[in-house]
Amino acid sequence: MKMLEIKNLHAKIDGKEILRGINLTVNAGEVHAIMGPNGAGKSTLSNVLTGREGYEITQGEVIYKGENLLELEPEERARRGVFLAFQYPVEIPGVSNIYLLKAALNAVRKHQGLEELDAIDFLTLVRSKMQLVKMDEQFLHRSVNEGFSGGEKKRNEILQMALLEPELAILDETDSGLDIDALRTVSEGVNALRNSDRSIVMITHYQRLLDYIVPDYVHVLSEGRIVKSGDKELAKELEKSGYSWVHDAPEPEGQPA
Amino acid sequence: MNDQTQQLEAITQKEYKAGFYTDIESDSLPPGLNEDVVRQISKIKGEPEFMLEWRLKAYRHWLTMDTPEWAHVHYPEIDYQAVSYYSAPKKKTDGPKSLDEVDPELLRTYEKLGVPLDERARLAGVAVDAVFDSVSVSNTFKDKLAEQGILFMPISEAIHEHPELIKKYLGSVVPQKDNYYAALNSAVFTDGSFVYIPKGVRCPMELSTYFRINAANTGQFERTLIIADDDSYVSYLEGCTAPMRDENQLHAAVVELVAMDRAEIKYSTVQNWYPGDENGKGGIYNFVTKRAACRGVSSKVSWTQVETGSAITWKYPSVVLQGDNSIGEFYSVAVTNNMQQADTGTKMIHLGKNTSSTIISKGISAGRSSNAYRGLVRIGPNAENARNYTECDSLLMGDKCAAHTFPYIEVKNPTAQVEHEASTSKISEDQLFYCKQRGLDVEDAVSMIVNGFCKQVIRELPMEFAVEAQNLLGLSLEGSVG
Numbered sequence: 001m002k003m004l005e006i007k008n009l010h011a012k013i014d015g016k017e018i019l020r021g022i023n024l025t026v027n028a029g030e031v032h033a034i035m036g037p038n039g040a041g042k043s044t045l046s047n048v049l050t051g052r053e054g055y056e057i058t059q060g061e062v063i064y065k066g067e068n069l070l071e072l073e074p075e076e077r078a079r080r081g082v083f084l085a086f087q088y089p090v091e092i093p094g095v096s097n098i099y100l101l102k103a104a105l106n107a108v109r110k111h112q113g114l115e116e117l118d119a120i121d122f123l124t125l126v127r128s129k130m131q132l133v134k135m136d137e138q139f140l141h142r143s144v145n146e147g148f149s150g151g152e153k154k155r156n157e158i159l160q161m162a163l164l165e166p167e168l169a170i171l172d173e174t175d176s177g178l179d180i181d182a183l184r185t186v187s188e189g190v191n192a193l194r195n196s197d198r199s200i201v202m203i204t205h206y207q208r209l210l211d212y213i214v215p216d217y218v219h220v221l222s223e224g225r226i227v228k229s230g231d232k233e234l235a236k237e238l239e240k241s242g243y244s245w246v247h248d249a250p251e252p253e254g255q256p257a
Numbered sequence: 258m259n260d261q262t263q264q265l266e267a268i269t270q271k272e273y274k275a276g277f278y279t280d281i282e283s284d285s286l287p288p289g290l291n292e293d294v295v296r297q298i299s300k301i302k303g304e305p306e307f308m309l310e311w312r313l314k315a316y317r318h319w320l321t322m323d324t325p326e327w328a329h330v331h332y333p334e335i336d337y338q339a340v341s342y343y344s345a346p347k348k349k350t351d352g353p354k355s356l357d358e359v360d361p362e363l364l365r366t367y368e369k370l371g372v373p374l375d376e377r378a379r380l381a382g383v384a385v386d387a388v389f390d391s392v393s394v395s396n397t398f399k400d401k402l403a404e405q406g407i408l409f410m411p412i413s414e415a416i417h418e419h420p421e422l423i424k425k426y427l428g429s430v431v432p433q434k435d436n437y438y439a440a441l442n443s444a445v446f447t448d449g450s451f452v453y454i455p456k457g458v459r460c461p462m463e464l465s466t467y468f469r470i471n472a473a474n475t476g477q478f479e480r481t482l483i484i485a486d487d488d489s490y491v492s493y494l495e496g497c498t499a500p501m502r503d504e505n506q507l508h509a510a511v512v513e514l515v516a517m518d519r520a521e522i523k524y525s526t527v528q529n530w531y532p533g534d535e536n537g538k539g540g541i542y543n544f545v546t547k548r549a550a551c552r553g554v555s556s557k558v559s560w561t562q563v564e565t566g567s568a569i570t571w572k573y574p575s576v577v578l579q580g581d582n583s584i585g586e587f588y589s590v591a592v593t594n595n596m597q598q599a600d601t602g603t604k605m606i607h608l609g610k611n612t613s614s615t616i617i618s619k620g621i622s623a624g625r626s627s628n629a630y631r632g633l634v635r636i637g638p639n640a641e642n643a644r645n646y647t648e649c650d651s652l653l654m655g656d657k658c659a660a661h662t663f664p665y666i667e668v669k670n671p672t673a674q675v676e677h678e679a680s681t682s683k684i685s686e687d688q689l690f691y692c693k694q695r696g697l698d699v700e701d702a703v704s705m706i707v708n709g710f711c712k713q714v715i716r717e718l719p720m721e722f723a724v725e726a727q728n729l730l731g732l733s734l735e736g737s738v739g
Contacts, residue, residue: 078693092691104696
């Protein structure tokens with residue numbers, strides 16, 4: 001089943017074209033890694049897919065589970081199962097983590113026509129999810145991301161993902177700012193969430209994340225286009241020879257199955 | 258304007274929920290102010306001679322005073338001769354003996370406001386002294402409180418029944434000559450609440466007064482006096498709402514609190530007077546003097562206020578820390594939207610030894626409003642080891658509003674420790690997007706972020722008030738975010 005289809009996507013910010021014809025198909029259950037140098041358009045892609053303001057889509061379309069994704073508000077995309085693990089998770093002073101988690105889960109449940117969870121059921125659920133990312137319960141009662149270390153913030157993102165159970169998860173530079181232990185914990189959390197119904201798009205600059213979360217496909221993004229696609233071996237090549245060689249590579253004809 | 262801003266502005270333009278008007282015949286004095294009006298008010302209330310003298314003294318002094326102009330607010334000059342200084346619902350023979358005798362129209366007004374005046378009040382454990390325009394119409398739980406020697410009654414009744422307490426305490430914290438509006442209030446106040454908690458008594462329930470300005474062109478001048486004798490405790494809630502009108506209405510109240518040895522008073526306000534429309538038409542001028550005296554040793558007074566209404570707010574609930582080891586606290590959320598203006602803050606006057614004070618002020622500005630914190634911390638020469646902690650945070654929503662902070666610190670004792678922290682922030686696009694990406698709509702996201710910003714203050718409110726305050730924030734705070 002096709003989860004996400006990006007067709008000839010062009011996007012501008014401040015009049016400057018950043019995405020220049022992206023084509024990508026992600027099927028249910030697949031894990032895709034999108035790699036590329038700084039400025040290739042990686043973050044723009046995740047922002048456009050999740051509906052952040054400030055981007056102008058000039059061409060192309062994005063189909064998510066048969067729906068035109070670009071027509072939906074960010075919160076509507078989220079409720080339909082599109083999740084972004086932020087590169088820089090945002091701090092919200094005075095708002096406890098548990099409050100946001102509960103509000104988020106209930107927003108999704110409401111969209112699905114389910115009852116809101118009561119406090120006890122919610123707590124039971126969230127506790128079980130916290131074990132996935134080895135988070136201490138005290139984090140529930142701290143303000144959202146405030147005073148969290150880099151690793152704690154990223155674990156908190158994966159906790160949210162575990163709780164919201166998205167169908168399409170976009171992980172934006174989830175490995176950045178993590179030491180090796182934190183990287184392992186976060187990766188284990190993500191791997192535990194891999195299943196045949198869930199697609200994951202990992203955006204990363206470095207290959208090392210892919211040692212922990214092994215992708216089905218790897219794409220190289222450069223100057224707003226996917227210039228090369230392959231399997232996990234492609235990432236290793238990149239690691240060896242850097243990004244410079246991909247710049248002149250022609251755009252691939254086909255898409256991975 | 259981007260989509261998000263438009264969306265937010267749509268949310269902001271919510272109708273004022275309490276904007277209805279009750280059609281009751283009222284006995285009003287014609288507009289205008291002179292000595293005769295002061296005498297007439299005193300006469301209508303059947304006051305003893307000392308009260309009339311007290312009022313006249315205030316009135317004569319008021320004539321010599323000028324409107325204060327130092328506050329960061331702007332409004333056309335008020336014509337005090339165009340205001341009616343007395344308005345009371347028409348009396349039926351002897352006045353109501355029970356709720357059954359209260360004008361049903363009046364009760365419906367309270368019902369719409371959600372004031373738990375009847376049986377619900379008993380369940381909620383709230384005693385309400387409801388001030389409808391200028392006369393207290395109903396005073397629940399009086400008898401139950403009286404069993405413990407607690408006096409909770411309209412101040413007009415206290416003047417008759419407890420003149421010794423009135424003579425001793427009225428004007429003892431806010432003298433008649435204190436300031437322009439306090440002098441005016443002292444001359445023409447018509448009603449308000451009076452509370453006396455005897456020695457060693459812990460008031461078993463939250464006491465509550467709802468104020469409501471109803472008739473057009475009437476100033477409301479309430480006078481509240483709360484005395485907590487040695488080793489006593491009381492928590493007092495004040496809620497305010499006013500109907501929607503085109504003209505501006507004046508509200509100049511005075512609240513005096515006296516805490517004796519080891520006594521504690523907690524005074525909470527949720528102020529939701531009509532703020533005027535989005536173009537600044539109409540709305541209440543809220544010029545209020547609130548002050549507490551921590552007269553006894555180890556006494557404590559906490560002011561907590563959530564101010565979301567009024568066209569103009571001019572208000573500085575203060576604490577004079579006279580008793581050694583006394584404690585003053587001020588927790589405030591002030592919200593301004595559209596064309597609202599607020600100049601609010603506190604004064605902490607440290608006189609006794611080891612006195613301490615805490616000031617937490619959260620200002621939120623949206624629309625084209627202006628929001629100022631003005632605070633004074635004064636440490637007197639004899640206030641050994643006095644301490645103060647002040648935190649002023651401002652949150653801006655949109656780019657057409659303003660936030661100002663005017664902290665004044667005067668220290669005359671070298672052992673003092675005074676800390677001041679201030680911050681200004683905006684609700685960021687990043688925060689909103691983060692919340693939306695988790696499935697929250699803009700409205701809930703803004704409400705959540707703002708409530709988080711105000712958390713330190715909200716948690717000081719009694720439970721039932723906290724819920725109301727959070728809802729109010731939800732209604733009035735969601736402003737234009739840029």
